[in-house]
Amino acid sequence: MFVFTLVILFIFFILYKLMLIVPMREVHVIERLGKFRAVLSPGFHFLIPFFDRVSYRHDTREQVLDVPPQSCISKDNTQLEVDGLVYLKVMDGKLASYGIENYRKAAVNLAQTTMRSEIGKLSLSETFSERDSLNESIVREIDKASEPWGIKVLRYEIRNITPSRHVIHTLEKQMEAERRKRAEITLANAEKAAMINMSEGERQEAINLSEGQKQKRINEAKGTGQEIAIIAKAKSEGMAMISQALAVNGGTDAMNMLLKEQFIAQVGKILNDAQVSVVPAEMAKLEGFFEGMEQVTQTVSGQNNSGKGAR
Incomplete structure (x- = not known):
């Protein structure tokens, strides 16, 4: 009975070593007697027990690796602390297994060195304004170097760019001056x-x-x-x-009478309004004045009558 149990267990062990199920998200690297044999894709596979073994398992999904913060010097000699994220995917299981010891660690270290190199080409203001172009440059350089490793760097994202405390204080003053x-x-x-x-x-x-x-x-x-x-x-x-009035009979006498009345009224007004007493020296001359006025009136009347006769 004991021997039968051992035989059953041995058969199950052989079957376990004979059959291999690769999950959908992985690829397995198979070695036969220590030598590379094949890269098995997801599905059911048969192995030769004691000869074939699974040496490496690789996740074929996109992986996100954290790039630790590191100190960088910009083109204008400003010290910055930069960290980021690198996104990669295993494209060739054989190269990922034998091309490098640890592709994850190598990708992170390569991202750090490439990031230091690219930031050294830019000034402080350009590192903030041209972040997209900086990410593209880092991805391009990492992808070239990682091609022999069987991985594909999909993208790189700078997460934080932190200047030193002195630089931050200087930038705050500059921004305040700019706002002012x-x-x-x-x-x-x-x-x-x-x-x-x-x-x-x-x-x-x-x-x-x-x-x-x-x-x-x-x-x-x-x-x-x-x-x-x-x-x-x-x-x-x-x-x-x-x-017309002078041309009528008696018009001249009426005119004389009117002129005399007006003259007397004006003289009386002058005597009343004057500040000093005015006494005419030759009152007899008033009669001569009126006679002269009468002659003027007659002359005007004669001229009017001669004008009518001429008509």
Whole structure:
């Protein structure tokens, strides 16, 4: 019974060594008597017991490896601490097994050295603004070097770029100065726009005032012209009426009487308004004045009558 059990166990052991199931996400490297035989893809396979063995198992899925932080010097001699992530995939199980001892460690170390080299070509500001191009350069260089290892570097991502404390303090001052500069430029532009608007307003105000003064003077000139025309017309009509009145019988006497009354009224007004007493020295001359006025009136009347006779 014991021997039978041993035989059954031995048969199961042989079957276990004979059959191999490779999972979907892996490839297995088979060695026969210590020499490479084949790379088995996912599925069911048969092996020769005690001759074939699985030497390496590789995950064919995309792998993410953490690149530890490291100190780098930029082109402008600024010290930076940079870390990242490298994404790779096993493409050839044989090369991944025999091309290098540990492709994961080698990929991480290569990513670090390549990253130091690429950052040394850029200034501090360029490391922040050109991160995408920096990632592409690192991927390109790592992919060239890792081709004999049977792996494919898919992409590289810089996770953090941390300048030293002194550099951070300097950058903060620079950013503060830049913000202050932009604020001053904005205020200057606002003041400039305000002055322009104010000058435009004053200019428009001056134009409106000048237009108003111009229109006022035009209106006053037109009013004065109309007033002069009306007064001249009234005087002309008045003179015509006086001429007609003088041509009538008794018109001359009436004119003389009117002139005498006006003269007396004006003399009385002058005597009343004067600050000193005015006494005419030759009152007798008033009669001569009235007689002279009468002769003038007769002369004007005679001229009017001769003009009518000529007609």
